[in-house]
Amino acid sequence: MGSFMIAVCMGLYYWFARLRFGYTFSGMLLQPVCVAVVVGWLFGDMTQAMIIGAGVQLVYLGVTSTPGGNVPSDPALAACIAIPIALQTGMEPNLAVALAVPFGILGVFVDQIRRTTNAFWIHMADKYAEEANTKGIYRCAFLYPAILGFIIRFPIVFISTYYGETVVSKILDILPQWLTHSFEIMGGILPALGFAITIMVIGKKKLIPFFIMGFFAVKFLNISVMAAAIFGTCIALLYKGTSLSGGAEA
Amino acid sequence: MGSFMIAVCMGLYYWFARLRFGYTFSGMLLQPVCVAVVVGWLFGDMTQAMIIGAGVQLVYLGVTSTPGGNVPSDPALAACIAIPIALQTGMEPNLAVALAVPFGILGVFVDQIRRTTNAFWIHMADKYAEEANTKGIYRCAFLYPAILGFIIRFPIVFISTYYGETVVSKILDILPQWLTHSFEIMGGILPALGFAITIMVIGKKKLIPFFIMGFFAVKFLNISVMAAAIFGTCIALLYKGTSLSGGAEA
Amino acid sequence: MGSFMIAVCMGLYYWFARLRFGYTFSGMLLQPVCVAVVVGWLFGDMTQAMIIGAGVQLVYLGVTSTPGGNVPSDPALAACIAIPIALQTGMEPNLAVALAVPFGILGVFVDQIRRTTNAFWIHMADKYAEEANTKGIYRCAFLYPAILGFIIRFPIVFISTYYGETVVSKILDILPQWLTHSFEIMGGILPALGFAITIMVIGKKKLIPFFIMGFFAVKFLNISVMAAAIFGTCIALLYKGTSLSGGAEA
Amino acid sequence: MSENSTISKITKKDISKVWIIYYLGAELSNSYERLQSLIFCTSMIPVLKKLYTTKETLSEALKRHLNFFNTEGIFGTIIHGISVAMEEQKSNGENVPDSAITGIKTGLMGPVAGMGDSIVWAGIMPLIIGIFLPFAMEGSSMGGILPLVSYTAITLIISYALCHKGYKLGRESILNLLQDGRVKELINSASILGLFMMGALSASYINITTPLEINVLEGSPIVIQEILDSMAPGLLPLVAVFGIYGFLKKKGPRYNIILSSIIVISIVASILGIL
Amino acid sequence: MSENSTISKITKKDISKVWIIYYLGAELSNSYERLQSLIFCTSMIPVLKKLYTTKETLSEALKRHLNFFNTEGIFGTIIHGISVAMEEQKSNGENVPDSAITGIKTGLMGPVAGMGDSIVWAGIMPLIIGIFLPFAMEGSSMGGILPLVSYTAITLIISYALCHKGYKLGRESILNLLQDGRVKELINSASILGLFMMGALSASYINITTPLEINVLEGSPIVIQEILDSMAPGLLPLVAVFGIYGFLKKKGPRYNIILSSIIVISIVASILGIL
Amino acid sequence: MSENSTISKITKKDISKVWIIYYLGAELSNSYERLQSLIFCTSMIPVLKKLYTTKETLSEALKRHLNFFNTEGIFGTIIHGISVAMEEQKSNGENVPDSAITGIKTGLMGPVAGMGDSIVWAGIMPLIIGIFLPFAMEGSSMGGILPLVSYTAITLIISYALCHKGYKLGRESILNLLQDGRVKELINSASILGLFMMGALSASYINITTPLEINVLEGSPIVIQEILDSMAPGLLPLVAVFGIYGFLKKKGPRYNIILSSIIVISIVASILGIL
Numbered sequence A, B, C: 001m002g003s004f005m006i007a008v009c010m011g012l013y014y015w016f017a018r019l020r021f022g023y024t025f026s027g028m029l030l031q032p033v034c035v036a037v038v039v040g041w042l043f044g045d046m047t048q049a050m051i052i053g054a055g056v057q058l059v060y061l062g063v064t065s066t067p068g069g070n071v072p073s074d075p076a077l078a079a080c081i082a083i084p085i086a087l088q089t090g091m092e093p094n095l096a097v098a099l100a101v102p103f104g105i106l107g108v109f110v111d112q113i114r115r116t117t118n119a120f121w122i123h124m125a126d127k128y129a130e131e132a133n134t135k136g137i138y139r140c141a142f143l144y145p146a147i148l149g150f151i152i153r154f155p156i157v158f159i160s161t162y163y164g165e166t167v168v169s170k171i172l173d174i175l176p177q178w179l180t181h182s183f184e185i186m187g188g189i190l191p192a193l194g195f196a197i198t199i200m201v202i203g204k205k206k207l208i209p210f211f212i213m214g215f216f217a218v219k220f221l222n223i224s225v226m227a228a229a230i231f232g233t234c235i236a237l238l239y240k241g242t243s244l245s246g247g248a249e250a
Numbered sequence D, E, F: 001m002s003e004n005s006t007i008s009k010i011t012k013k014d015i016s017k018v019w020i021i022y023y024l025g026a027e028l029s030n031s032y033e034r035l036q037s038l039i040f041c042t043s044m045i046p047v048l049k050k051l052y053t054t055k056e057t058l059s060e061a062l063k064r065h066l067n068f069f070n071t072e073g074i075f076g077t078i079i080h081g082i083s084v085a086m087e088e089q090k091s092n093g094e095n096v097p098d099s100a101i102t103g104i105k106t107g108l109m110g111p112v113a114g115m116g117d118s119i120v121w122a123g124i125m126p127l128i129i130g131i132f133l134p135f136a137m138e139g140s141s142m143g144g145i146l147p148l149v150s151y152t153a154i155t156l157i158i159s160y161a162l163c164h165k166g167y168k169l170g171r172e173s174i175l176n177l178l179q180d181g182r183v184k185e186l187i188n189s190a191s192i193l194g195l196f197m198m199g200a201l202s203a204s205y206i207n208i209t210t211p212l213e214i215n216v217l218e219g220s221p222i223v224i225q226e227i228l229d230s231m232a233p234g235l236l237p238l239v240a241v242f243g244i245y246g247f248l249k250k251k252g253p254r255y256n257i258i259l260s261s262i263i264v265i266s267i268v269a270s271i272l273g274i275l
């Protein structure tokens, strides 16, 4: 395949994965190990691509979107940029990852754009609902976001794959450090919005201490998420028994 | 003492200890350190016997019977076979223990036989109760299990002590690995029966999360049994206070 | 400044800090780092004094008075004796601290005298209250304890600073080991009195398991005081919700 | 279910349609303003068109489901199932007020999100990637293909089952449950678990630290982050969550203000070096 | 106790007999079918013979105490004491239905087993062995004799005291406690503790792991046990407990089937290499 | 507050006087017999003199506040504020029985002590010393001066705010709270936290271990402390607390006996080498 077509394919892949078509399916498509399969296939060197992909994956293990849909960093963008470069230049995977991390961070901002602009379609859908125009609603839910997504997603990956390392480095040189760092900060804070929304939505003020307990159980006692889930379930069952049915009797 | 008499004594000891005459008394008689005292006395070398016994004990620290009476492995059988052999052949205690462990596992099966056959006597006692024959009930509770126990317990230890290492090794050679391993698995699973019975018997479905919490408190937080007992007591007292007397007021 | 005046100043400082005039202010005055500032200023060698003071501080980090006002050991006395000696003789700070620790322990006893004799003034105040003599009550609360405090606090520091290491060593030689050790034991037990009083004063027998849980949460799980405070707050809020308002509804 | 089948207009296939539409688009149109409300409404279309045949009633129904909605897309399908059942009962003339439907949706979406996010995303996903990672490390494409296939398959099965389960629940018992208060109890339990899990997740997902140091003296700077950590680890993330929460509580869901504030704060803090 | 002494036929010695018979034989006749019911009945003989003098009533009483029973043999003696007191009151003509006696026995035996097993067997026993182990290591027979003597002595004292305590409780207050519901409360608390301790014990006593590995690729096998552990440590033991529990709940106490299943599973799993 | 101001005789300055007197002398006159009762009474003088103008009523009020009192001196000022408000209402002729005032004081002082001791003394103080310790290590007097200034300042601000807050609370709502039982609820919550914190603190503040060893055999002594620790760490401290607590419960606040006992035990144990 010509390098143009390869770049197009990569751009399309990134666009499609980030479209989030298919909730968990796309969630996995975004992971570096999946990106690596595509890169390996396009560049004809599966083994190398997978090894590099595994390395990038380790940096982003389990990062996709956090509660509320906020993206703390974009593993797919990082992978789509780093793996091809590492493969072509024989760069050490570590170095390629270092190169890519700022782009993962940049992805935070791009995703903010998507989710902000998505507000258009919901307003549009409000009108269609008024007219009971279901076709229109479908379009708002799928078509329009896809088109807009293409515009904001495709170019960056296409360019970085087509022009390769030199252009990527140049982009990095242009971006001032304070800007990338501010994206990094943003990526750290954004998830807090999702958690705040969820607390809001659950809406039981008196139960908020459970949130605090979960938070510090992890911070102080270093328990895993699974452990939290198990203890949380037990507590939820027992607390209910207590407060509502007035005792532990069946 | 002649080696025949010694073998008889060891066989009797094993039978008596495994009879479980005297609830905690026999529970301790089964421990390798106690077996070692008898071996040391019979063979006239207390010091060596005790040192070997201590080694075997470390493998079985605190193993007797688990809740519900299931035996995950038989420390007494292991000790009765390993200590004499180690003493006579000057074998390293470690090696003797390795030799004995399969027998400890075998003990799982022998004990299952005992507890299955013990069902005879309870049925017999049902009839005696019908006739108000208290003497008969006494015999069912003590005499008959003791006689049966003699038959299934005495021979193995007698033989292994009398013929020593060669015969023991031969027995081990005959037993196929899959069989001893299946006893091992059995010893691992059996205790689950006892726990299931106890949960059953306690019978409060709504409180089962406490079981789960106890289980994972040990698994995830590595707390000791004493710690579990202390926290468990506090929780039990406080949960009660809450659910039944409607408040923490005295 | 002459060494006499220096000794007077040190004695006065110790007296004043131990007077506990100004609740948290005096609490901090008692700390070795603050004693060091005074010593450094009096002896004209701030740098050295502070370094030694920091060393002594590490031994007594956070020790002032425990709940109920009992003093497990007296960091101020230890500091007032150790720092000048170390400064003058060039003794290693470690050694000076070792010299001072017995005096810190001695302080336990001296403080017991203070708090026992303070009972005089409260009885006196009872009488003044009868006569509505508010001036008298003020005197009982401030003046008399200050005077008595001077008598029991000033001399020891004055002497040890004036005569220096030789006298201090001599005092230590005179004190039999069993006596200093018994002060040490006393310092270890005394805080228990304060805790017992507080439990007493809180007075909710049914809630005592929370005390036990706090105790063993620290002992078994090694959580910090802050962690205890956070989890404790959550539990307190949730337990209340349960037991009194009959549910978790707002 | 058989005894009700005379009045059931909704087929198994209809429910599956709801499910797959939601699955495909759950995140696609997610916006800061109303998150998943657009896709929720969209996924209900096949059912609503069947139940409401006049333009007015259909429009009403569509608007009802364009309300704020957000949950985890796999576990959340149980809410779709319940909603379908309630809409059906409503259209059959039973007394199901709008507020009951919206109430169930709103009551369940938070707790379910809490559980789903922790199990589906923080639990299953890294587990599956981890299992097959060795393949990737050895250069096999299976390291990417197997996670994709198995994660998608597992989550599809769960969400499919829950969606139908939700419908059954909704048809058979939701009204009874609503009446005798057991739904409240259930939501309460679920809320506890949801909040607890959200707390646990936020501990690792929110990442705010300060590089600030105060240099009063040469060589021994006071590191602010260390002081914060010695008070309690994770103070800044917690302040962020409850800061935003407090804002939402007081000023309502003005996400744009929050977002712009986060951007401004990030840039300013980056330039000043305080975050 | 003095005011009741006129109608007390049971002496301190009788209670001690009950206690010692139970102590001697608690495990001796333990069977899979009814565990300690035989020894419970046997230990009650001295008392029952005194209280019920006709053949019919004695036979009734004996059969009553051949019901399923199982508890920890040291802490459990408190149940014997209570039972003796209740039998005495019953034989004195007070209104003590059979179901009350069986109810107390059944209600207490589980929680008491949970506490006893953890304190007497998992707590005291290894503690005592451990204390004297250094003696054994240096070749002294004291390393075996002292544990035997001290463990036996300590546990005898505890069980003796609890048996008599139980009797006193049974005489003085059990009926009142039963009436005002405080026994229920007590059993509730005890059940919580019992279950919690059982959970804690089962974590170390049940031992099931799988050696299974899936070798899709050369050299990087998927180790099933590792995956299970990363989900939650101890999954297989927990499955075993609740599998058996579920069977018992549904099919009743058919221990023979369970036992044979365990044997068959063990052998098959051993041959196939899956456990 | 404005609507009540017509009948308010107490000015902000009066409350500040109460606060500063308590701050200055909280520990100064602390005695084993009644701990902080003397300073509590003293700190109330400026207010009491204003409210009670006859010798009899003033004397009554003074005696009322010489009752046993003890709390943490920073957080505790909230109790002063409340007490001032209640005294004011009482002197205004409202129905505030003596027992209500004493009750609030007694109810709050324990829990507040628990919280204050852990936060002000065990939390903030070592934190502040620790922050500035590097300065001391490098020989700067700031290592001593800054802790003194900042700790004093921070705690003064807290206690000042709480004292005035308490007064406001007392004026506005304490009587309502008392009536509808919410004060009880509050004290309950506070007690839980207080007890929990006291437990946590006692784990590190009480220090009792035994050097006892039993030497049955050459070279392998039985170390008693190890056995105690393997039962549960911290047994001796716990025994001490609950031993004293039990004594206080039974015999009342006879501190002199407790103190002398502690002294005697310490000396004897030191000589015999058992502690």
Ligand SMILES: OC[C@H]1O[C@H](O)[C@@H](O)[C@@H](O)[C@@H]1O
Pocket (backbone or CB within 6 Å): A065, A066, A067, A068, A069, A070, A194, A198, D030, D035, D036, D070, D071, D072, D073, D113, D114, D116, D117
């Ligand atoms: O938090 C609930 C929910 O919020 C958003 O809609 C997305 O991030 C989902 O993946 C998430 O499950």
Ligand SMILES: OC[C@H]1O[C@H](O)[C@@H](O)[C@@H](O)[C@@H]1O
Pocket (backbone or CB within 6 Å): B065, B066, B067, B068, B069, B070, B194, B198, E030, E035, E036, E070, E071, E072, E073, E113, E114, E116, E117
């Ligand atoms: O679990 C209760 C009980 O079950 C069986 O009877 C025996 O194992 C006892 O030792 C045990 O205490």
Ligand SMILES: OC[C@H]1O[C@H](O)[C@@H](O)[C@@H](O)[C@@H]1O
Pocket (backbone or CB within 6 Å): C065, C066, C067, C068, C069, C070, C194, C198, F030, F035, F036, F070, F071, F072, F073, F113, F114, F116, F117
């Ligand atoms: O425990 C409450 C209280 O007791 C005493 O009065 C002093 O030790 C105070 O510092 C302490 O806060």
